[in-house]
Amino acid sequence: MNAESFASIAALVRARSGIVLTPDKEYMLDTRLAPILKQEGIASLDALALRLRDVRAEPLARAVTEALTTNESSFFRDGKPFDHLRRLLPKLMAMRPAGHRPRIWSAACSTGQEAYSVAMILTDLAIRQAEIIGTDLSREVVARAREGLFTQFEVQRGLPVQYLVKHFRQESGKWRVAQDLRNMVRFEERNLLGEHRALGRFDVIFCRNVLIYFDPPTKGKVLNALAAQLAPDGVLYLGGAETVLGLTDRLTAVPGERGVYAPAIQRAAAS
Ligand SMILES: C[S@@+](CC[C@H](N)C(=O)[O-])C[C@H]1O[C@@H](n2cnc3c(N)ncnc32)[C@H](O)[C@@H]1O
Numbered sequence: 001m002n003a004e005s006f007a008s009i010a011a012l013v014r015a016r017s018g019i020v021l022t023p024d025k026e027y028m029l030d031t032r033l034a035p036i037l038k039q040e041g042i043a044s045l046d047a048l049a050l051r052l053r054d055v056r057a058e059p060l061a062r063a064v065t066e067a068l069t070t071n072e073s074s075f076f077r078d079g080k081p082f083d084h085l086r087r088l089l090p091k092l093m094a095m096r097p098a099g100h101r102p103r104i105w106s107a108a109c110s111t112g113q114e115a116y117s118v119a120m121i122l123t124d125l126a127i128r129q130a131e132i133i134g135t136d137l138s139r140e141v142v143a144r145a146r147e148g149l150f151t152q153f154e155v156q157r158g159l160p161v162q163y164l165v166k167h168f169r170q171e172s173g174k175w176r177v178a179q180d181l182r183n184m185v186r187f188e189e190r191n192l193l194g195e196h197r198a199l200g201r202f203d204v205i206f207c208r209n210v211l212i213y214f215d216p217p218t219k220g221k222v223l224n225a226l227a228a229q230l231a232p233d234g235v236l237y238l239g240g241a242e243t244v245l246g247l248t249d250r251l252t253a254v255p256g257e258r259g260v261y262a263p264a265i266q267r268a269a270a271s
Contacts, residue, residue: 005049108210109134112145135190148177
């Protein structure tokens with residue numbers, strides 16, 4: 001593929017998702033876009049780049065962008081944020097009026113393991129009345145998350161066996177999340193680069209292992225938008241390789257808690 005074609009596909013993906021593709025990622029285009037070339041009968045990546053210049057190629061542009069997202073996820077990924085959430089929720093609930101339904105957003109939820117992990121913690125804490133929303137740019141992973149059907153490999157990664165027994169049912173060689181847990185979570189397509197005001201305020205936001213794909217100005221913009229949706233005493237969880245440092249002054253690290261952030265003005269419940 002020529003450099004101009006690479007640059008134009010990279011620019012399209014960046015504008016649509018924030019994901020930065022540097023020239024060393026050219027191999028990714030070869031492997032990830034091959035099925036699209038085949039399906040659409042397009043001869044080469046250069047021909048694809050040309051096709052994408054047509055404004056009528058919107059579905060193709062979407063498919064290309066989605067193919068270049070990385071959807072790696074697992075249940076209770078990295079452990080610590082979920083341990084923190086387990087300690088945080090009772091404190092948060094004690095500060096809310098009786099009957100408050102905690103609102104938790106798994107932004108960039110991929111296939112849903114993060115949102116379902118949160119639902120399992122809420123169940124342990126006997127918090128049945130909660131709102132958990134999982135969102136992702138990719139239509140395909142949102143559909144998979146909604147389905148709640150996981151392979152043996154996926155449930156073996158990070159999911160304690162007692163949770164597998166309690167919250168999953170075997171189905172055609174896979175594992176289906178039990179209906180009561182699925183009822184606690186809603187999944188929808190949403191681009192982190194967009195406007196989130198309509199989602200309302202959250203007590204807790206997970207936005208993990210996605211900012212790593214963005215450039216610093218985009219990270220800052222997304223973090224500010226997330227901060228705007230967070231309750232003043234709410235908490236934001238980022239991935240282990242992510243930070244707010246130098247990107248926004250609206251959020252601050254919770255001391256001694258890696259990957260845990262709070263609105264800069266207050267962090268009473270989080271620490
Ligand atoms: C590596 S997964 C992280 C999943 C989960 N948060 C975790 O930590 O296990 C990154 C996800 O971010 C999504 N993503 C990438 N760019 C996005 C954007 N602009 N808006 C929403 N989601 C995006 C991808 O589709 C992918 O599913």
